[in-house]
Amino acid sequence: MTILHNIQGFFEELRLAGVPITPSQAMDCCQALLQVDWTQEDYFYSALFSTLVKDYAYGEIFDQVFHSYFTLQFFQSSAPEKRDPIIYRQLNAIEQISISGGQMAMGISQSQGGAADSPGGTKNPLDQDFRLDSMSDIHQLEAVFPIIARRLAAKMVRKRNRNNLAKIDFRRTIRNSMSSGGVPIDLFTTKKIREKPVILALCDVSGSVMTFSCFSLALIASLERFFRKIDSFAFIDEIDEVSKLLLSGHPLDLRNHVLKHARVVGASGYTDYGVSLKAFHQRYRNYLSHKSTVLIFGDARNNWFNDESWVLQEMKKNVRKIYWFNPEPQRNWGLGDSRIFEYQKYCTQVFECSTLMQLEKAISQL
Amino acid sequence: MLNGIEELKNHMIKADYICNDKTATVLYLAQALQKPVLVEGPAGVGKTAIAQAFSRMKGIPLIRLQCYEGIDESKALYEWNYKRQLLHIQAAINQEKDSQQVEEEIFSETFLLSRPLLNSIVSDTPAVLLIDEIDKVDFEFEALLLELLSEFQITIPELGTIKARHIPYVFLTSNASRELSEALKRRCLYLYLDFPSREMEEQILLLKVPDLSQELAQKVAVVMRRIRGVEMKKLPSIAESIDWAASLIWLGKDDVDVEILLQTLNTLVKHHEDLEKIERLLYSRQDLEFR
Numbered sequence: 001m002t003i004l005h006n007i008q009g010f011f012e013e014l015r016l017a018g019v020p021i022t023p024s025q026a027m028d029c030c031q032a033l034l035q036v037d038w039t040q041e042d043y044f045y046s047a048l049f050s051t052l053v054k055d056y057a058y059g060e061i062f063d064q065v066f067h068s069y070f071t072l073q074f075f076q077s078s079a080p081e082k083r084d085p086i087i088y089r090q091l092n093a094i095e096q097i098s099i100s101g102g103q104m105a106m107g108i109s110q111s112q113g114g115a116a117d118s119p120g121g122t123k124n125p126l127d128q129d130f131r132l133d134s135m136s137d138i139h140q141l142e143a144v145f146p147i148i149a150r151r152l153a154a155k156m157v158r159k160r161n162r163n164n165l166a167k168i169d170f171r172r173t174i175r176n177s178m179s180s181g182g183v184p185i186d187l188f189t190t191k192k193i194r195e196k197p198v199i200l201a202l203c204d205v206s207g208s209v210m211t212f213s214c215f216s217l218a219l220i221a222s223l224e225r226f227f228r229k230i231d232s233f234a235f236i237d238e239i240d241e242v243s244k245l246l247l248s249g250h251p252l253d254l255r256n257h258v259l260k261h262a263r264v265v266g267a268s269g270y271t272d273y274g275v276s277l278k279a280f281h282q283r284y285r286n287y288l289s290h291k292s293t294v295l296i297f298g299d300a301r302n303n304w305f306n307d308e309s310w311v312l313q314e315m316k317k318n319v320r321k322i323y324w325f326n327p328e329p330q331r332n333w334g335l336g337d338s339r340i341f342e343y344q345k346y347c348t349q350v351f352e353c354s355t356l357m358q359l360e361k362a363i364s365q366l
Numbered sequence: 367m368l369n370g371i372e373e374l375k376n377h378m379i380k381a382d383y384i385c386n387d388k389t390a391t392v393l394y395l396a397q398a399l400q401k402p403v404l405v406e407g408p409a410g411v412g413k414t415a416i417a418q419a420f421s422r423m424k425g426i427p428l429i430r431l432q433c434y435e436g437i438d439e440s441k442a443l444y445e446w447n448y449k450r451q452l453l454h455i456q457a458a459i460n461q462e463k464d465s466q467q468v469e470e471e472i473f474s475e476t477f478l479l480s481r482p483l484l485n486s487i488v489s490d491t492p493a494v495l496l497i498d499e500i501d502k503v504d505f506e507f508e509a510l511l512l513e514l515l516s517e518f519q520i521t522i523p524e525l526g527t528i529k530a531r532h533i534p535y536v537f538l539t540s541n542a543s544r545e546l547s548e549a550l551k552r553r554c555l556y557l558y559l560d561f562p563s564r565e566m567e568e569q570i571l572l573l574k575v576p577d578l579s580q581e582l583a584q585k586v587a588v589v590m591r592r593i594r595g596v597e598m599k600k601l602p603s604i605a606e607s608i609d610w611a612a613s614l615i616w617l618g619k620d621d622v623d624v625e626i627l628l629q630t631l632n633t634l635v636k637h638h639e640d641l642e643k644i645e646r647l648l649y650s651r652q653d654l655e656f657r
Contacts, residue, residue: 032398043387043391
């Protein structure tokens with residue numbers, strides 16, 4: 001077995017863990033290894049890290065794989081050669097890499113074909129369901145929250161920036177060109193009037209939509225960093241403003257953070273959209289304006305309480321758009337205590353968001 | 367025999383920058399593989415400083431492009447000096463020159479205003495190119511950089527392709543306020559700078575604040591580490607700890623206690639809420655444990 005196989009094995013291991021490694025990264029990595037004295041772990045590590053990891057969010061996964069892979073290898077190989085780490089044993093193979101580096105990269109791209117079709121393979125976190133039972137799955141999902149939230153926010157920003165190339169202000173340009181004998185030396189453009197989205201987010205943080213609310217809070221929080229004007233509210237059967245809360249605190253802990261510091265639990269402690277919406281109407285109505293876009297995250301499962309959908313009706317008159325993101329699959333809508341259809345009447349659009357992929361799609365449609 | 371990385375580390379120290387093995391390795395690789403380095407990390411840990419130190423170490427000029435939202439090729443790459451072109455056309459009309467010739471003339475390098483990116487590849491000596499806060503730019507601009515970062519060339523439609531005379535050392539810094547495109551990241555080596563370890567911060571302080579005693583540096587480093595354990599909006603970075611150490615010297619203090627920290631807290635904490643939080647902690651505990 002050569003170092004080549006080892007490194008290749010390491011790439012595979014990383015891909016399985018969800019770190020996307022492209023063939024060109026693999027080649028870079030091999031080239032980097034040729035340059036450094038890789039008998040020293042620090043050098044070896046950062047040669048790998050700097051060429052393979054391009055996003056700090058993957059850093060932790062990389063570290064885990066790195067340590068398990070190379071220490072495991074170390075123990076396996078320690079029998080014949082006592083204390084030499086695997087990298088040391090393979091020093092002779094170093095020349096081989098330079099020759100076969102290219103071929104190897106090819107090999108990787110081929111072997112990628114099967115299960116690991118997309119980077120990250122079958123475990124594409126975007127495709128996972130929000131309503132997961134096992135905690136470990138949820139944690140796995142949590143690890144990608146900030147990344148995806150950031151990506152979504154970036155998308156919204158990009159949307160906002162598109163098509164605002166300034167037009168030439170002919171009147172000013174021509175008038176100014178008089179001083180230079182009719183030659184328009186300076187071009188004047190019309191000032192861009194950038195419409196700032198005024199976003200108001202309502203998020204159900206009850207237990208039934210636990211994972212989803214974790215994510216939507218992280219999303220709202222990252223949106224808050226992009227747009228100054230976002231008011232966010234969380235509710236179970238009492239509603240409270242959480243805009244400030246979301247800015248502090250770790251994105252993954254936001255839900256606990258909100259439960260601890262905001263008054264979201266009222267008299268009953270069961271999710272009650274009606275009471276929450278009514279409270280919103282009474283207390284925070286003046287937050288709404290004709291410019292606002294309202295985003296609601298929740299499953300509309302109301303525990304058979306009164307749905308008070310008139311609040312949304314009122315809201316609809318005052319705001320520009322209301323979007324509802326429902327983590328439930330569409331086939332379950334309206335079944336049991338779901339009141340989504342009552343609310344849907346007054347929403348601009350309701351999106352089914354049982355996976356992150358769907359949420360991403362929904363946001364891109366906005 | 368010193369190996370390349372150790373040597374680089376020592377040179378960097380001479381250029382007033384202390385880096386650990388990992389950082390040094392990445393810098394070494396950037397030289398060896400001629401690849402740009404993408405530096406990420408919290409604000410104030412020395413992302414920009416690393417490029418500055420690198421240029422000092424190499425003794426070559428630093429060309430800096432500060433990115434902002436809405437920056438475009440005319441600000442970063444090149445722009446035709448159209449005022450001069452217009453004047454030239456006007457002059458040409460009087461001289462009754464051939465229009466073909468005039469056209470060739472006005473699209474020559476004389477009428478080209480080169481901006482930082484173009485400067486960095488046409489300069490006579492090798493240069494360090496620092497593209498600061500790349501995450502602030504639009505997606506379109508990011509795509510524009512790809513040609514420069516991988517081929518070290520710039521294509522100007524009217525002139526053709528300009529290849530780099532010397533391949534510049536490129537540093538890109540990012541605060542990760544948005545996801546950079548895969549294409550850009552793929553072309554770079556990735557370096558994540560985090561808050562330094564206590565020992566390293568001590569060394570940095572000693573290097574950056576000349577009159578600082580070993581003892582005080584140690585204390586400052588310890589306190590900084592504890593403060594960073596507190597949940598805050600903006601954690602104080604190395605830049606702040608240097609400021610703080612310097613202000614301690616100015617105030618003639620050789621020890622750190624609650625009172626002096628309260629007095630100088632403004633140099634460390636830059637958010638009103640954080641300030642209140644730390645003050646509360648200090649008043650209630652009367653020690654520097656921050657628990």
